[in-house]
Amino acid sequence: MKLISAFSLLGCLFLAGCASKEPAPVPPPTPEATPWAQLHMAELTAIALEEKYEIENNGEEIRLIIPVNGNFHPKRTLLLPSGLVPLSRVAKVLRGATDSNIQVTGHSDSLGDDNLNQQLSMERAQAVASVLQLGGVSRHNMQLRSEGEAAPRADNSTVEGRELNRRVVINITPRNPASSIALAP
Template sequence: MKLSIKSLAIASLAVAVTGCAVNPQTGQNEMSKTATYGLGAAAACGIVGALTHGGKGARNSALACGALGAGVGAYMDYQEKLLREKLANSQVQVQRVGDQIKLVMPENITFATGSATLGSGAVKTLGDVAGVLAQYADTTMVVAGHTDSTGSQALNQSLSERRAAAVASVLQQRGVAAARIRSVGYASSQPVADNGTAEGRARNRRVEIAIDPIKQ
């Protein structure tokens, strides 16, 4: 749900009205501190975002900013929450470091050995991911392909690039703007486990999606 300036104003007014309480000492209607904070956060995030980025910048302010607290961290917090919910029954790992969210997709749920063609299950999973990423437009992402050390460097480099491009293509097809996505292949240069074991090689064969906020 992308909020327009008009809908944001209506939502803010609703918060203001429902957040009032009667002061027992004065008998006057006063806005609670909680409502004041929520209204200020939602209005600040939404209106400033709209002014700097147009309609897109008026994004999910009432939820991401009003409910969770204004700022980049809150914006990413809510996306992380949604992604974890969407991916709860998958083998995709959701990692968080600072303001970055990283999705790690192992080869066994994405590609057949030596192939850059996504399986139907992986396409569905990426569709769920894309639904969240398209909703929260103030981020960029790097899709990175990784292989194990088996085979030639040239073959692994090409395979990692084609796999990253395949994942990026599905995200674009499901509504994520191409300008927000960069795909890259690292072959076997960034292992996360020992290539000397079968288990380690399996962990190294992966695609990662690093999601970063656009900071103003």
């Protein structure tokens, strides 16, 4: 009986020696793929909320809408000092977005001459692009456009509608849509 117990004990020790002492390491989970736009939305949304900009996200397009009122000199294309600081913050976010195309588009209301509205819209877009460029955004990543009064957001027959129509829009999209999925940090 002692012999059977001894062999049983030896068998258990032998089998225990064959078992691995530590479980095999589990590889860390791979990060979830995050859409390109989510990498930039949080910071831009914070700026938009503080500065009364509007921000829209449509798939992989981010649209930052900057009202002319409060940011530009009335009836001019000069940015007010109060409009420079928030745009500098936007530039800080976008200068790191080297994987992005940035389109800056000026818009106007329908009052006045069409050609003048086109010119005002382009000069406002240029003013915004200049601040972005001074903030470190590559000019090669930017395109400028002027819509003038051609793309209203609201009815131009009301004061409120005209105010909404006077704006500069920064559209940010991935440079290479085929590689637009990035890994989260």
